[in-house]
Amino acid sequence: MHLPQQQKERRSIWRVGPESTWTTVLPVAFIIVSLLSLVVLPLVVSSHTKRMHDEIRLLAEPARRSANALQDDLSDELNEVIAFQVTGQAQYRENYERLLREGHAQREILGRLAPKLGDKVERSYADMSAESARWHDAVVSGEFLQRQLPQEVFLTRLYEHHPSYEKSLTSASNLEIAIQSVIEDDLQRIRDVENVNVWVTIILTVLALTSALLVAGLGRQMRLLAREAMRRRREAEQEATEAESARATAEREERRAAFLASAGQELTASLDYDQTIATLAHLIVPNLAQSVIIDLYDDESTLRRAAVARRDGSESVVRGLAGEAMHDIPDAILRVIIDHVPHLVGSSSEASSYVGGVAQQGDSAWAIVPLVSRGESLGVVAAQGSPDHPFGNEDLTLMAELARHASLTLDNASLYRHSQQAVRAREEVLAIVSHDLRNPLNAVTLGASLLRSAESLSLEDREQVDIIEVSAKRMSRLISDLLDVTRLEGGKKLPIEATEVEVSTIFEEISDLFKSQAAASSVHLVLRGADAVPAVHADRHRVMQVMSNLIGNAMKFTPPGGSIRVTAEPRDSDVLFVVADTGPGIPGKNLEDIFNPYWQGKRAERLGAGLGLPIAKGIVEAHGGRIWVESHPGEGTKFFFTLPTRKSLADFPAGHAAASR
Numbered sequence: 001m002h003l004p005q006q007q008k009e010r011r012s013i014w015r016v017g018p019e020s021t022w023t024t025v026l027p028v029a030f031i032i033v034s035l036l037s038l039v040v041l042p043l044v045v046s047s048h049t050k051r052m053h054d055e056i057r058l059l060a061e062p063a064r065r066s067a068n069a070l071q072d073d074l075s076d077e078l079n080e081v082i083a084f085q086v087t088g089q090a091q092y093r094e095n096y097e098r099l100l101r102e103g104h105a106q107r108e109i110l111g112r113l114a115p116k117l118g119d120k121v122e123r124s125y126a127d128m129s130a131e132s133a134r135w136h137d138a139v140v141s142g143e144f145l146q147r148q149l150p151q152e153v154f155l156t157r158l159y160e161h162h163p164s165y166e167k168s169l170t171s172a173s174n175l176e177i178a179i180q181s182v183i184e185d186d187l188q189r190i191r192d193v194e195n196v197n198v199w200v201t202i203i204l205t206v207l208a209l210t211s212a213l214l215v216a217g218l219g220r221q222m223r224l225l226a227r228e229a230m231r232r233r234r235e236a237e238q239e240a241t242e243a244e245s246a247r248a249t250a251e252r253e254e255r256r257a258a259f260l261a262s263a264g265q266e267l268t269a270s271l272d273y274d275q276t277i278a279t280l281a282h283l284i285v286p287n288l289a290q291s292v293i294i295d296l297y298d299d300e301s302t303l304r305r306a307a308v309a310r311r312d313g314s315e316s317v318v319r320g321l322a323g324e325a326m327h328d329i330p331d332a333i334l335r336v337i338i339d340h341v342p343h344l345v346g347s348s349s350e351a352s353s354y355v356g357g358v359a360q361q362g363d364s365a366w367a368i369v370p371l372v373s374r375g376e377s378l379g380v381v382a383a384q385g386s387p388d389h390p391f392g393n394e395d396l397t398l399m400a401e402l403a404r405h406a407s408l409t410l411d412n413a414s415l416y417r418h419s420q421q422a423v424r425a426r427e428e429v430l431a432i433v434s435h436d437l438r439n440p441l442n443a444v445t446l447g448a449s450l451l452r453s454a455e456s457l458s459l460e461d462r463e464q465v466d467i468i469e470v471s472a473k474r475m476s477r478l479i480s481d482l483l484d485v486t487r488l489e490g491g492k493k494l495p496i497e498a499t500e501v502e503v504s505t506i507f508e509e510i511s512d513l514f515k516s517q518a519a520a521s522s523v524h525l526v527l528r529g530a531d532a533v534p535a536v537h538a539d540r541h542r543v544m545q546v547m548s549n550l551i552g553n554a555m556k557f558t559p560p561g562g563s564i565r566v567t568a569e570p571r572d573s574d575v576l577f578v579v580a581d582t583g584p585g586i587p588g589k590n591l592e593d594i595f596n597p598y599w600q601g602k603r604a605e606r607l608g609a610g611l612g613l614p615i616a617k618g619i620v621e622a623h624g625g626r627i628w629v630e631s632h633p634g635e636g637t638k639f640f641f642t643l644p645t646r647k648s649l650a651d652f653p654a655g656h657a658a659a660s661r
Contacts, residue, residue: 037204045197052186052193060183063113063121066106067128067176073103074132074169081144081158088148096145100136107132110175117182124178128171135161135168256398259287263402267409271416277307280381280406285309288399289367289383289391295326296371296379296410303329303379311386333368337377342369342400344391365391369403373411381406444472494615494622496539503568503575504530506540510547510566514555522560525551529568533575536643542619543643549612550579550639557583557637574625574642586631594629616641 077099084092107129114125138161139145149157263283267276277294284292294307305323329337332345344365364385371378381403385391391399448469451457457465507530518525536543547566554564562582569576586594595617620627620641627641 033207035208037207041200041204042197045193045200049190049193049197052190056183056186059113059116060179060186063110063117064176064179064183066109066113067172067179070103070106070110070128070132071169071172071176073099073106074135074165074172077103077135077139078165081139084145085148085151085154093145096139103132117179121175121178121182124171124175128168128175131164131168131171134164138164260398260401260405264405267405268412271413273410273413273417276406276409276413280402280410281307281309283402284381284383284399286311288395288402290364290386292381292383294379294381297377306379333380333382336368336370337380340370340372340377342367342396342403344368344393344396367391367396367399369396369399371403371407371410373407378407378410378414445469448472494542494618496542496619496622498537498539498623500535501538501540501543502530502535503533506530506543506547507566507568509544510551513548514551517555518564521555521558523555523558524563525566526563527566533568533570534645536575536645538623538643539619542622546616546619546641547577547579549616553612554579554581554583554637557581559583570645571642574644576640576642578638578640580636580638582636585633585635585637586629587633588631591629591631595627 077096080092080096080099083089084096110125110128114122142157142161143149144154144157266279266283270276270279277296281292281294290311292307292309293305295303296306298304303326305326307323332343335341336343344367346365364387367383367385369381369383371380381399383391383399385395448465451465452462452469507527511525511527514525551564551566558564558581564582565578565580567578567580569578595613617627620643623643625642625644627639629637629639631637
């Protein structure tokens with residue numbers, strides 16, 4: 001009866017299993033034993049020989065050197081004793097004492113090392129110590145170094161104690177010999193161990209070779225392992241390729257982000273409208289495309305060709321909004337403008353007709369992206385890719401992002417252009433109005449002066465003439481203030497004519513100008529410190545203008561019975577002026593606004609045009625000084641400003657001198 005095929009296979013595996021296990025385990029066991037032997041036995045031998053070498057290096061060799069040094073010292077001691085007795089010089093006694101100290105130090109070293117080197121060395125050390133002690137006692141008892149003895153006495157005593165000296169030398173020599181014997185014994189043991197190590201290494205090498213032969217039996221298993229490793233390697237290479245692709249994608253995105261960041265900086269570097277258009281064209285060509293056109297709407301909603309650029313440089317034109325008006329716009333471009341959605345279009349005849357010969361050779365696609373800001377279409381950008389790198393969806397996305405940055409910049413540039421036009425229009429209007437108003441004001445002022453001189457004028461009529469003259473002067477002052485504020489808002493310095501001005505003369509004029517008004521308002525006006533400060537380098541008329549504005553404001557807000565103090569004091573190379581009043585003060589939230597043109601607090605309604613403080617600030621800064629304010633509600637207000645003195649004349653800004661000229 002035949003067994004099923006599966007049972008036959010299981011029996012075959014059962015028969016082969018133990019044999020296969022034997023052929024696998026035995027070589028592995030030989031390998032493990034041989035490797036462990038090659039690793040462990042040399043380590044044991046090396047540790048043993050190292051310990052013996054350390055004994056020689058750390059114990060025997062230092063002890064031998066100390067014994068040798070001690071023997072040399074003993075040899076020199078007798079020479080020093082004889083030299084002292086012959087010459088009587090103290091230096092030989094000092095040399096003997098030095099040798100004695102050195103010998104004591106060497107004996108201490110030997111005392112520590114000798115017990116570790118064996119009984120023979122320890123006994124030799126004890127003999128040497130005893131004999132050297134006898135010799136040293138003989139030197140002391142024989143008075144060899146206390147004084148210079150007669151020659152006969154010295155020779156007699158030396159002859160008596162010379163045997164102890166000889167014994168001490170002999171014992172020191174025996175000690176060195178004993179230590180050297182220990183060293184030689186250790187070296188011999190090291191050589192014996194090294195010989196054993198050589199034989200053990202040979203045996204282990206034979207064992208390793210045998211194990212290597214047995215490893216050959218594992219060839220089939222190793223080939224299987226190699227195939228498995230190759231498979232895993234291919235998987236790893238595939239994963240590495242995917243990682244490389246992901247890294248390349250990340251680097252590409254990083255480059256795109258860096259390009260957009262750099263492009264944003266270049267686009268926002270200028271608010272000039274035409275410069276922004278040129279920057280956008282030069283960013284696209286040659287960085288992203290081989291040719292580009294930029295069409296923008298003008299103020300009359302007409303689409304005009306604003307810029308054209310090609311990579312080969314044969315044409316690079318920036319026309320701004322003065323370019324050619326575009327007609328017969330293709331549907332593809334109109335759809336982009338209306339829907340605000342970028343598109344890729346082929347190089348069709350219609351597109352070629354629209355770009356007007358700008359397209360480069362090759363059938364490359366065009367990326368059409370809108371320029372949109374605040375929901376309104378500003379225009380369109382059409383860029384053509386190169387034949388070796390035609391535009392794709394990623395390029396279209398990049399172009400759209402760049403167009404978004406450019407749209408914001410173009411919108412800002414347009415707003416800035418309109419604001420500049422408005423500022424210029426305002427300056428022109430102010431100039432015309434000031435010119436046209438001054439002539440009738442001069443006529444009014446002249447007429448008032450003529451009427452004042454008439455003898456037949458009644459008192460009531462004379463009062464009316466005074467009102468007309470004061471009003472005309474106020475209107476003239478208001479026109480001057482408007483012109484000054486216009487200059488300051490335009491970023492210009494107020495013109496000054498700086499000379500040496502004594503502060504006392506300024507205070508005298510201030511007193512004459514405001515004493516009547518102060519008396520009428522029941523306000524106490526105090527001026528102090530003019531004589532204690534040097535002259536300032538300033539425009540007298542402008543300084544009076546600053547003082548008039550500050551004191552005039554203080555007069556408006558100081559209640560009857562209050563006071564206004566005007567002081568001057570030196571401050572480094574400047575003069576510090578202070579105008580302080582006892583008025584209601586200024587709220588802290590308004591302190592940052594008071595120097596802004598046309599700003600007024602609620603309590604200042606109908607008391608002025610809000611131009612005095614901005615003009616005062618502009619005048620002080622035109623002199624190279626500084627103005628600031630300190631105020632607390634209910635505690636009054638203090639205005640501070642500085643003007644340069646003659647000491648700082650060399651540091652006076654050149655721009656101010658030019659303005660004064």
